[in-house]
Amino acid sequence: MRIVACIKAAPDDADITVGPDRSLDFTRAQPRIGAYDLNAIEAARQLADQVGAEVVGISVGAAEWDNTKLRKDALSRGLDSLVIVSGEPDADSFQTASLLAAAITELGECDLVLLGAGSSDRYAQQVGNQLGALLGRPTLNQVNAISLTDSGVRVERLLEDAEQVIDADLPTVISLTAGANVPRIAGMKDILAAGKKPVTQVSGQPVAATARLVSVLAPEQVDRRRQVVEGDPADTAAALAAFLKSL
């Protein structure tokens, strides 16, 4: 059995700065695997360990994957190997899903494809939905729990006002929620082992974009008073109470 985990590396938003003209500056931002993609790796590893399956990570990306620290980070968290599909990290959901679909078809037998809740830069929550349709497989999003059954998987899926229990036949494509599991923190041994795991680079046929990017701008900042009090809890609480009553 083979499980695929789709992951994306994007600039760490904690280190993206906003210029006076509201443009974004990425110079200090290192590429990092999206926080929610770690749920996909974790779920893949846990399920694979139950049945002795293999976990392949796939990422559509470009130069950011030359970063060995990033590769090791991905491989130390539970992937057995990594496939990098050259493509634009800024591509839209359909472009990314098309490249992933081609790479997965190329890989051959894949029983389960797992994705995160959303990428850390675009957070469209759409790549998995589109990938499943392109592969023509049963597809679900917002899956909070997943277990293997005799013939497929049984999942719990979160809707706004209800929870569904759904059985899906394999092969299937599933996007998880952020609460689906707690991703492991890699130990020293995992990080050392990661250096020896295979990484393959493939290329694909890009498809046309749906939209043209006009601009990316930070919103206007709201000016705040930024009055801060510190010290004895009774005093600070009294100061805050006075402030609240003055509103």
Place this chain on the structure above:
Amino acid sequence: MTEVWIIAHDATGGNALACAARALGDRVVAISLGAGVLPGADLSLTVQVSPEVPVEAYACAVADLLSARGAQLVLTDATTTGRLLAGQVAARLGVSPLTASGVVRGNSLQVTRLVYGGLAVATDEVISPVCVLVVAPGALTAEESVRAGQSEAVSLTPAGGLRLVETRAKGGTSVDLTGAKRVVGVGRGFAAEADLELARALAVKLGAEVACSRPIAEGVNWMPAERYLGVSGATIKPELYLAIGISGQVQHLVGVNHSKVIVAINSDKNAPIFAHADFGVVGDLYQVLPELTKSL
């Protein structure tokens, strides 16, 4: 005449979407998946759906119906179901769905979306012949409208491979945080679920709703998902937002930074939230909250 199509999967949300869709065209046609005839639409194509499969199993058939009828602009809501329908339909139509936090219709259709966790807003101009929009709450100004409500029954076949075993309604009362005048937000600074009582007691004194950061709702599950604020949660504009034990990451702030006044309580004086607050208390919430509730 511009025709706008919507895919509806529940009666209330579907009708709201039909009304919102009117902002983008003068004729609204709905594909109603088990949601009946929508009074807000000019025409509803009603589909009987099987209770044995999730409604999203109809996505492929819906896409083919849209193609056959020459639909060019298709809208869904931003719910879990709306998003999956949009993604699958769009894939079948060969395009990317666009998530719209705002829409501008001029000579071309321009759509805004939040990127980098709300750090910035990206504006896209649609260049494909077909456009599938996932409409975020508030992206379009809805116009209450009741139409002739024509309908036509269509029969669609769901794709195989998915079986709905059970649907459990979520307990608890649903809340509309967007209407609240005062909101108290709780974050990971709370060490245990029971400690949220400290915030609830304060909220009662202030006449405020209680909301939270995402990890409190999706992570430890101490609060329902509809109560978390931020880029992927609710956006509020209250008169007062009081953030307790919340660090102030941009993904959270984007949901609250239109509040008139922001107050923060955090034990770390370097917490980013203080740069976005009108009034900040550096201190342990376990010591400050009981004192504060007492003095109000």
